[in-house]
Amino acid sequence: MTRQAWHNKISNPTQLGGIETSVIDNGTSRGTRIAWINTGTGLRYKVVIDRAMDIADAFYNQHSLAWLSHLGITTPQPFSDKGIDWIRTFGGGLLVTCGLTHIGGPETDEFGERGLHGQVSNIPAEIESIIQPDPVAGKMEMSITGIIRQTHPLGIRLELRRTISATLGKASIRIYDEVVNKGNTTAPHMLLYHCNFGWPLVDEGAQIIWEGSWKPRESGESNKIFREGNSFRKCPAPLDDHCGGGEEAAFIDIAPDGSGQCTSGIYNPAIGIALVLRFKKEQLPWLTNWLHFGKGEYVIGLEPGTNPPIGQAKARELNQLIYLLPGESRVYDLEIEVLDQETAINEFLNNRLVETKIIHIN
Template sequence: MKDSVAINQDWIDPGWIDKVSNHAQIGGIETSVLDNGAGRGTRIAWINTGAGLRFKVVIDRAMDIADAFYNEHSLAWLSHGGITYPQPFSDHGINWLKTFGGGLLTTCGLSHVGGPESDEHGERGLHGQISNIPAEIISIIQPDPRRGNLEMSITGIIRETKPFGPSLELKRTISATLGKAGIRIHDEVINRGNTPAPHMLLYHFNFGWPLADEGADIVWKGNWHPRNGGENAKIFKAGNNFKKCAAPLDDHLGGGEEVVLVDIEADIFGNSVCGLSNPKIGLAAFLKFKKEQLPWFANWQHWGKGEYVTGLEPSTHPLTGQAKAREDGSLIFIEPEQSRVYELELDILHDEETIKEFLIDYN
């Protein structure tokens, strides 16, 4: 597949250098604080790639990504509540949903992914704590195009910790290149405690209208099974075209949904790819990640009226929770001062020929 997001060659033509005095005229990173509504006081960073893609990093919510746009088109689904101030002690039952703003990315973990549960190892709420923990920003690097540096990044540390452990630290870098419509995420999860720490992680990417729209293609390849069993499935059944976004469904009013678990394929380089493509607007988004790092994948479909979203969700485990992972021996333990690295890339395609190649290769 050719590189449809290559740097605009006009940018590296010396002719423009004498016409731009500040990198922000082209793109870069701008931090600010929300001053109204439920998100009042929440720190954010807008990242503008200068290539049509701009997105909002919510610094106080684990550096997750809320709004995201390519030119005039929104990419992400936003819940009714949108961005809310973090609630670090909401890790009980389904309280996580009260502050779930949707957004392009919500991170789940670091020690539990799945529904609420409790056992001799403690109580764990839906999808863990990490998305409700603010980051300590340790670096912001702006592009310097006049000197030929087109890279930009923001790095922060998010700590899921308590005295006497477990104590996990997420060091997250979100980066982009001026002139490319793409996002790179580099995560390192470190055990800062003195005993082995259980670890689970899920990347909850949420796509909404107009990228997700009736007839748009949902792209992934691999063996699949419905999370709640085939006998309970209405969408994920053999013969159904469940890789097309559906019209709004009455069955999905309120909490209606369906989820499929996929043993997603990897290419010869170990990369797995998924995404969405909407020919109505001539736009596709594709997500690439390492199968070795994130062997599980889920496609969440919720076609409710006014709550229309599909999720593409790479993860370390299926959505069965820490207790089940302990039972079947799949739970990851990170040793003291050891770490695990995760790398993901999201790119936007807008060239018709490249989108066709993308669909042929991965759907």
């Protein structure tokens, strides 16, 4: 977006883009705070303030990027942290945060009871700041920052400070997270960014992009897709096997480039769009590729994480569980960018690493 195109021709910066907050007033999401962010490039997306500042709807021009479950947005359900109650609040969306102490299926051990994918996505944020762009003054940046507290008295006290930012004229979303142990005891920590992509970005023939050593989550006859030599990098038509609860996943020890950056994404040549997901290997060393190609529930998940979603107990057993000391923090950077120019898409596709192998996770 060049200055010359709009100079002396706009009276309000929202003609170009910006952040608009509101409250949903109907259905199961009634009373939920949201923020629409418009980058002025065709990329616009909905931040659900009351659900850990996760991202629901996302569009690039006329094309939806995110998969939305038929449930849609719901109000936060703070006690949905038992068993598989989490799935009853799962509206899909471009980003659902999992953690902050557990990612994976429900489990119980001597350290307590943990439900599917943890608590954080059902915690409202306390908004700290909203910074609007001011293009006339040369300020093209915008951001929203909030604090999400996963805590209970006499127990673990973790705080997630999240900033979602964008630049007018750039089709990208930047997420900067800092997780701090505000308590007085050591806390376990796991985090996963459950990114859910849907039609028309995800469609028959669309390519799934990632490189690295991988292991199928399923084994035996239940593993029908993630087999060596199988073409699991292109999306099929909806599968009868995936109706209802059918799904598959792979755990990927994703390969970084020379600077330590990992890249994955989706490319759909039919609509001429590539979505690129970037993150740092030292922060998020694992990627989970989730596939659910059910009829009417057609979705690909690309999920960077501190661990595969194997659960706190398994991570502890493998000596892979992160612990945060009182006052200790960790930071995470994630970027989602949409490409529609042939040169940029080809550069994205051609810069992929090519060496992959199957790994074993005990």
